[in-house]
Amino acid sequence: MTGAGDASFWPAPVYGELAEELLRMGRRKTNVVPGTKLEASAFAILWILADGRPRTLRELSEELDLEQSTVNRQVNAAIKHEYLERFEVPGQVSRQIRPTAAGIEAFEHDGMRRADRLKRVFSDLAPGTPEALLHELRAFNDAYERTIARQHQPAGH
Structure with missing residues (x-):
């Protein structure tokens, strides 16, 4: 079995x-x-909804890049804990999902906990900065998404 340390497998050791x-x-x-x-899934859903725009289950599934059945299960669990609610919009077939007051409060609470952890991690990281990591991660993710999109294009495009 080839591992990360096997330089013959990777074009250069840095890739491994x-x-x-x-x-x-x-x-x-x-x-x-x-x-x-x-739960991590509720935080992820609330992260998407933090822009103030309600979503359908399908929209959440697309933004989370998960199967709709998985997101439905996650949404139902968050509704059970009163973090999310479904509501009807006149003239639309699909119901929308939005955070409740309890969901917003829990999201802000957990966001502060996560931010505190990141601050502690970066205080231990020298000479790195959050800005430098953000710049490189964003560039990497953008390039990764472009590469995947090109792989899914029909030949000749």
Whole structure:
């Protein structure tokens, strides 16, 4: 089996090391923060809804890049905890989903906990800065999304 340390597998050793670090980030339970109120899925949904615009289940599924059945289950759990609510919009078939006051309060509470953790991580990171990491992560994610989009284009485009 070829691993990250096997230079013959990767075009350059740095790609194996990057893959290893990305896997390491994926294994980390960054969404588990002591003292938070929300499940990770509820926080992710509330993150999307934080712009103040209600969404349909389909829209949430697309923005979260998850199956609609998965998001439906997550939304129902958040509704059960009174963090979200569904409501009807006249003239529309699909009901909309929006945060409740309790959901907004829990989201803000958990957001502050997460921000505090990030501050502590960056205070331990030298010489890195949050701005530098943000710049590189944003550039990486943008390039990654462009690459995936090109792979899904029909031949000749």
